[in-house]
Each structure stands twice: as structure tokens, then as C-alpha cells.
Amino acid sequence: MTKKNQLVIAGLVFALLAGIGWTNAFAQLAQLPADKYIALMNKPGRDLKVHEVIKKLKLKPGDVVADIGSGSGAFSIPMAKAIAPNGTLYAVDIDQKMLDYVDGQAKKNNLTDLHTVLGGHDDPKLPVKTVDVAFFHRSLHMIEHREAYLDATATYLKPEGRIVVIDKSPEDSKSWMWLKRSDLDSWMAAIGFYPVQHFGIFDDRYFVVYQRPYGNSSLVQELKSRHAKSK
Numbered sequence: 001m002t003k004k005n006q007l008v009i010a011g012l013v014f015a016l017l018a019g020i021g022w023t024n025a026f027a028q029l030a031q032l033p034a035d036k037y038i039a040l041m042n043k044p045g046r047d048l049k050v051h052e053v054i055k056k057l058k059l060k061p062g063d064v065v066a067d068i069g070s071g072s073g074a075f076s077i078p079m080a081k082a083i084a085p086n087g088t089l090y091a092v093d094i095d096q097k098m099l100d101y102v103d104g105q106a107k108k109n110n111l112t113d114l115h116t117v118l119g120g121h122d123d124p125k126l127p128v129k130t131v132d133v134a135f136f137h138r139s140l141h142m143i144e145h146r147e148a149y150l151d152a153t154a155t156y157l158k159p160e161g162r163i164v165v166i167d168k169s170p171e172d173s174k175s176w177m178w179l180k181r182s183d184l185d186s187w188m189a190a191i192g193f194y195p196v197q198h199f200g201i202f203d204d205r206y207f208v209v210y211q212r213p214y215g216n217s218s219l220v221q222e223l224k225s226r227h228a229k230s231k
């Protein structure tokens with residue numbers, strides 16, 4: 001086969017893969033080097049509403065929280081402060097350099113109960129199975145196998161543990177890579193989690209809390225109170 005023919009075939013294969021979305025799947029995990037990413041994430045003017053998020057989630061001393069895709073620790077550090085004393089914050093990322101930066105920030109802030117965790121691509125690899133809140137801020141859309149990742153995350157939660165997702169819907173963005181709320185709801189339902197709260201504090205992102213209908217979860221409490229009212 002001539003070189004020209006080989007190039008034509010390679011071009012056709014690429015066009016085919018692009019057409020069925022494979023190139024997107026590969027691109028999802030691509031990201032900037034840590035130092036550039038950290039500078040971007042620490043840029044003043046990022047609309048994070050960290051303290052409002054903490055208040056809405058009613059995080060309290062003693063809670064165990066996993067900040068998954070923790071990046072520069074914009075949420076990990078204030079969350080670790082909110083759950084002290086006796087709480088534990090696990091900052092999970094797949095980039096060790098990002099975690100080293102968060103470790104440095106934790107030391108500066110004397111946060112001895114903040115632990116960084118090098119997660120796997122499909123599993124946060126947390127060291128405990130007693131997590132109260134697994135928190136994803138603009139990170140779930142970067143994970144290639146989102147359903148598998150959520151399924152793995154659920155195994156580390158207490159029965160009434162919450163999975164919290166703040167992310168952007170493709171309807172609100174020109175980019176292909178964001179996450180549709182309806183897809184998220186279906187994946188969550190498939191692993192037995194249902195939306196229990198939605199906070200409209202961001203103009204461009206949804207902020208949803210999911211829980212299983214177990215134990216003392218708000219879903220069970222609501223059912224009990226409906227049952228009591230109907231008597």
C-alpha cells in the first residue's frame with residue numbers, strides 16, 4: 001500500500017471514530033499540567049460560593065467528607081475546617097502533584113485531619129467505608145467512566161451517606177464535555193440513589209444531593225412523615 005493510501009485510510013478511521021464520539025471519550029481524561037491547572041483554579045474571581053455550599057450541606061464537626069477531584073483544594077481546605085474537630089476530609093485526585101499542593105495547604109492551615117488520596121481512574125480508593133458526603137465539584141464530567149465511578153464511590157458511603165454533584169449541563173454550554181442532569185439522575189437511580197435536594201445558588205450549574213432510601217436518610221424521614229399525616 002502506498003503512503004498516500006495509508007494516510008487516506010487513517011483519515012477515514014479518525015473521521016469514523018470522531019463521528020461516534022470515541023475521540024471525546026479519550027479526551028475526557030486529558031488535562032493541563034498541575035502547576036498550570038492550580039494557577040487556573042486559584043485565579044481570583046472563580047465563582048465557587050464555597051461557604052454557601054458548606055452551609056447548604058450542613059457540614060458539621062465529626063463528618064467524614066471525600067472531596068473527589070479536589071484539584072487545588074478550593075473546597076477541601078474550607079470543608080476540612082468546617083468538620084473539625086473530629087471530622088476527616090479526604091481530598092481525592094488522580095494527579096499526585098495536585099495532591100502535593102493540597103498537602104502543603106493543609107500543613108499551612110494546621111489541618112491534621114485532611115488526608116490526600118491518589119484515586120484510580122474508576123475508583124476513588126478511599127481508605128474507609130464510613131463516608132458521610134462524597135462531593136464532586138466540576139470533576140465528575142472529567143471522569144471517563146462516570147457510572148462505574150459513581151458505583152465504586154457508593155461502596156465507601158454510610159447507608160445514609162450523600163453523593164453531592166455540582167456540574168454543568170451541556171444545555172448551558174457549547175462544549176460537549178459537560179454532564180446532563182438527566183443522565184446523572186439515571187445513573188444514580190441505577191445504583192439506588194435519588195435526588196433529595198437541589199440548590200439553585202449557581203446560574204450556570206446544578207447542585208444536587210443524592211441519597212439512598214435507607215436508615216435515617218431524608219427520603220425515609222419524608223415517607224414516615226407522609227405516612228403519619230395520612231393516619
Ligand SMILES: C[S@@+](CC[C@H](N)C(=O)[O-])C[C@H]1O[C@@H](n2cnc3c(N)ncnc32)[C@H](O)[C@@H]1O
Nearest residue numbers: 069070071074093094095121137138139142143
Ligand atoms: C476542573 S478540576 C476541579 C477541581 C476542584 N473540584 C475545584 O472545583 O476547584 C477537576 C479535577 O478533577 C481531577 N480528576 C480528573 N479525573 C479524575 C478521576 N478519575 N478521579 C479523581 N480526580 C479526577 C483533575 O485532576 C482535577 O484536579
